[in-house]
Amino acid sequence: MTSREFAKLIGVSQPTVSRALNNSNLVAPETKEYVLKKAREYKFELNSQAQSLKTSRTGTIGILFPKHFISMNNNLMLAHVYDCIQQELSSYDYDIMVIYYDSNSQDFSRFERSIRKKKVDGFLVLRMELMDEEMELIQQYQVPCVFMMNANANIRENLSYFFSDSFYGGYLAGKYFGEFRDYHKMYITVSEERDDASRRFNGYRKGLEEMGYYFRDEDIVQCNIGIRSAYDCVSRHMELLRKRKTAIFTYSDLLAIGAVQACLRHDVAVPEQVQILGMDDMPLATMLQPEISTVHVDVDEIVPKACHLLMELIEKKAVMRQEWVRPRLIIRETSLLV
Amino acid sequence: MTSREFAKLIGVSQPTVSRALNNSNLVAPETKEYVLKKAREYKFELNSQAQSLKTSRTGTIGILFPKHFISMNNNLMLAHVYDCIQQELSSYDYDIMVIYYDSNSQDFSRFERSIRKKKVDGFLVLRMELMDEEMELIQQYQVPCVFMMNANANIRENLSYFFSDSFYGGYLAGKYFGEFRDYHKMYITVSEERDDASRRFNGYRKGLEEMGYYFRDEDIVQCNIGIRSAYDCVSRHMELLRKRKTAIFTYSDLLAIGAVQACLRHDVAVPEQVQILGMDDMPLATMLQPEISTVHVDVDEIVPKACHLLMELIEKKAVMRQEWVRPRLIIRETSLLV
DNA sequence: CTGAAAGCGCTTACAG
DNA sequence: CTGAAAGCGCTTACAG
Numbered sequence: 001m002t003s004r005e006f007a008k009l010i011g012v013s014q015p016t017v018s019r020a021l022n023n024s025n026l027v028a029p030e031t032k033e034y035v036l037k038k039a040r041e042y043k044f045e046l047n048s049q050a051q052s053l054k055t056s057r058t059g060t061i062g063i064l065f066p067k068h069f070i071s072m073n074n075n076l077m078l079a080h081v082y083d084c085i086q087q088e089l090s091s092y093d094y095d096i097m098v099i100y101y102d103s104n105s106q107d108f109s110r111f112e113r114s115i116r117k118k119k120v121d122g123f124l125v126l127r128m129e130l131m132d133e134e135m136e137l138i139q140q141y142q143v144p145c146v147f148m149m150n151a152n153a154n155i156r157e158n159l160s161y162f163f164s165d166s167f168y169g170g171y172l173a174g175k176y177f178g179e180f181r182d183y184h185k186m187y188i189t190v191s192e193e194r195d196d197a198s199r200r201f202n203g204y205r206k207g208l209e210e211m212g213y214y215f216r217d218e219d220i221v222q223c224n225i226g227i228r229s230a231y232d233c234v235s236r237h238m239e240l241l242r243k244r245k246t247a248i249f250t251y252s253d254l255l256a257i258g259a260v261q262a263c264l265r266h267d268v269a270v271p272e273q274v275q276i277l278g279m280d281d282m283p284l285a286t287m288l289q290p291e292i293s294t295v296h297v298d299v300d301e302i303v304p305k306a307c308h309l310l311m312e313l314i315e316k317k318a319v320m321r322q323e324w325v326r327p328r329l330i331i332r333e334t335s336l337l338v
Numbered sequence: 339m340t341s342r343e344f345a346k347l348i349g350v351s352q353p354t355v356s357r358a359l360n361n362s363n364l365v366a367p368e369t370k371e372y373v374l375k376k377a378r379e380y381k382f383e384l385n386s387q388a389q390s391l392k393t394s395r396t397g398t399i400g401i402l403f404p405k406h407f408i409s410m411n412n413n414l415m416l417a418h419v420y421d422c423i424q425q426e427l428s429s430y431d432y433d434i435m436v437i438y439y440d441s442n443s444q445d446f447s448r449f450e451r452s453i454r455k456k457k458v459d460g461f462l463v464l465r466m467e468l469m470d471e472e473m474e475l476i477q478q479y480q481v482p483c484v485f486m487m488n489a490n491a492n493i494r495e496n497l498s499y500f501f502s503d504s505f506y507g508g509y510l511a512g513k514y515f516g517e518f519r520d521y522h523k524m525y526i527t528v529s530e531e532r533d534d535a536s537r538r539f540n541g542y543r544k545g546l547e548e549m550g551y552y553f554r555d556e557d558i559v560q561c562n563i564g565i566r567s568a569y570d571c572v573s574r575h576m577e578l579l580r581k582r583k584t585a586i587f588t589y590s591d592l593l594a595i596g597a598v599q600a601c602l603r604h605d606v607a608v609p610e611q612v613q614i615l616g617m618d619d620m621p622l623a624t625m626l627q628p629e630i631s632t633v634h635v636d637v638d639e640i641v642p643k644a645c646h647l648l649m650e651l652i653e654k655k656a657v658m659r660q661e662w663v664r665p666r667l668i669i670r671e672t673s674l675l676v
Numbered sequence: 677c678t679g680a681a682a683g684c685g686c687t688t689a690c691a692g
Numbered sequence: 693c694t695g696a697a698a699g700c701g702c703t704t705a706c707a708g
Contacts, residue, residue: 002701013679018703028677045454049390050701053684058387060435060457079417086438090448095457097398098434100424110428116383119398119433227625261627264602287565288626289599340685351695356687366693388685391700 001044010038021046052118060095061310062120064111066127076254077282081126081149084303092311094121101134115141122314124148124306127193135159144313148306149299152195160313160320162306166196167203169295169327173249173277174207176329179337183247183275185213186237188221188230188259190251197251200279204249223255230258231265238266246274247335253278253285256292260334276334279327290333297327339382348376359384390456398433399648400458402449404465414592415620419464419487422641430649432459439472453479460652462486462644465531473497482651486644487637490533498647498658500640504534504617505541507633507665511587511615512545514667517675521585521613523551526559526568526597528589535589538617542587561593568596569603576604584612585673591616591623594630598672614672617665628671635665 003021007014012035019027020035027035038044052058063085065078089096097120101111114120115137122144135156138145147161155161177185187204189197205215223233230250234241241263250256256278263270270276270290278285281296302325312318345352350373357365358373365373376382390396401423403416427434435458439449452458453475460482473494476483485499493499515523525542527535543553561571568588572579579601588594594616601608608614608628616623619634640663650656 003703004701014701015679015703016677019678022703026677031677043454045451047391047701048455048457049387049394049396050684051703052387053385053391053686053701054703056387056684076414076417079414086436090438095448095452096436098424098436100428110433113383114433116381117386119386227622231625231627258625265627284565287569287596289569289603341687342685352685353687353695354693357694360687364693369693385685388700389687391685391702392687394700 001042003044003046006039006042006044009042010035018046056118057314058119058121059093060097060120061089061314062097062099062111062114062123064123064125065098065100076284077252077280078126080282081299081303084299085124085307088304088307092307094311112137115143122146122310124310126150127152127196144310146306146310146313148302149297150193150196151199158320160309160322162302162309162323162325164297164302165324165326166199167206168324169279169297170200170203170205170249171207172203172295172327172329173200173279174204174209175211176207176331176335177204177247177249177275177277178208178211178213180247180275183245184219185215186219186221186246186248187215188223188233188248188250188255190225190255191222192225193251200251225252225254227254227258227261230255231262232258234259234262235266238262238268241268241274242266245272247277248274249277249279251279253280253282253292253294256294256334257284257288260288260290260292270334271336275336278334281330286332293332293335294330295327296330298325301325339380341382341384344377344380344382347380348373356384394456395652396457396459397431398435398458399427399652400435400437400449400452400461402461402463403436403438414622415590415618416464418620419637419641422637423462423645426642426645430645432649450475453481460484460648462648464488465490465534482648484644484648484651486640487635488531488534489537496658498651498660500644500647500661500663502635502640503662503664504537505544506662507617507635508538508541508543508587509545510541510633510665510667511538511617512542512547513549514545514669514673515542515585515587515613515615516546516549516551518585518613521583522557523553524557524559524584524586525553526561526571526586526588526593528563528593529560530563531589538589563590563592565592565596565599568593569600570596572597572600573604576600576606579606579612580604583610585615586612587615587617589617591618591620591630591632594632594672595622595626598626598628598630609672609674613674616672619668624670631670631673632668633665634668636663639663 003017004014007017016027017035020032048059099110099114125145125147127150147159149164151163187201208215221233223229248259250259256276259276260270263274268274278292278294281294285292285294309318309321341355342352345355354365354369355373358370359377386397437448437452463483463485465488485497487502489501525539546553559571561567586597588597594614597614598608601612606612616630616632619632623630623632647656647659
């Protein structure tokens, strides 16, 4: 049923239907109520494609994921962030389109096309790893964007974001592990998130330095995002870990879990022999035994802020905003001064 | 830029632009090539809203999630299925809209509205837990739908689905555990997925029976989806588990992981004292130590089939199809005849 | 406050 | 094979 037919059916004009259903105040309250009642009765809804064509607003927002994230199973933190976004957006009247992009290929088609074809009103972007051409696109089309979670190296001045302050997070870890005088220090990093990983590391190094510990680059261990990769990495270092007490700070909780698993498997005591500190505080961190000590990244703060700003940008009620959200230390079972 | 402007700019008519960009063969090959070249040059894309209005096709499909699933962190299997769907659909030219619905509330608005407002061309539905009214809606609007993964009790005859054969999965588990003569048998079930959980259980009971073991209802333990819940449940039964060797079949791997964690924490040997067998074979099953023995549900088979059928339904190239996909047993570390 | 009219940017008969 | 014309179902000046 079209709005014209519906209007005729209930005895008003098409504009009146439109105004009532769009909650305009250019319609008498009684009329509005009448139309709404009838709309419920006949289960009439305006066709969103036609609406969009007129208003050039689609009522859907895009969530942009880096493609190397595609497996939520590897990067469970992503699943967590995604959960939060879903939850948050359910209170707004927007639908959600999920779009992946691959920063390695030259095929940005999905993202680019969703802009050019006008399929979304704005984007929530996880990570700021877009290429220059994509940035141009955003500027050129003036499409509202809010970046969130982890930043890469070249942050644009004129874009909105809510990033976790990874440097500070690492710093907290460094200050904390600095207390563990008789423990050798390690850092497990990740090849997929180079920029953010080095931000975390630099903070860690600084925190340790302030405590009088000078971290050596050879104590950085490289692995990939994923429990298994960390498990394998740490297993390979097991001889060393047996020999000297070690405090390991990892890029993420996922790696920390892998590290813990490796120690347990090889009967190395956590936290007595090996202290382990993760980062993110993803839900899985407290689901397994022992529970992971970690640097808590406040997704529950970042996500609502980012969503809210995006809505305001779309409705042109706000302008650019940038914020680094500070994480905090949460000590649980895998690290303890004994 | 509109197609009219673009057409004028490159010296052809609007219909020619449309035909070329839609890959119609009502246009001369050279003309088509020319238009495509120019479109790339000027980065011209047809406005999808206007297209949809004319064709009443949106180029996006909806993925419908039960809302109690919203936390992918609890139900990690969901994250896995979602990953697979993303991967699969990336090869089709459809965008993806994610829609949650809550079968407990009377607010189906999100789902209902996406149908009435014509925002999607079809749905992939995880689980068949829709209410009758929603089913009516699907029939009434003739919107293409493919159901997948787990079925609830009242399966409609006239709908397409690719379900995992949960009964058979349970049956495999029963037959296998039937060999463990001196082990008491348990089943850990879940309150969120009653229908599917009892399907699994009935298969399990049957399998055991064929092996001469008669399962008693009091050996069903009830918990919630999530590692933690299973951990707590099993911890509460620890005295019993110490006393007699037990073989536990769980509704899902997630519960199996929780069960394993509980046993490890209380120094009960897995698999010697407690045998544990999960179901689903989600990626996490092999990421932790010890690796979970499980009944493998072939998501990699179900998802492509479901996606492909949905595309065909949308393009009216296919009609209804129904299939129960059989799982298979995968024995790893948490269950072993010793 | 309400309605007749124009137009958003496409696609698709239709005519040539 | 190509183009002029109509129309998809809305919204929004504009007139009253």
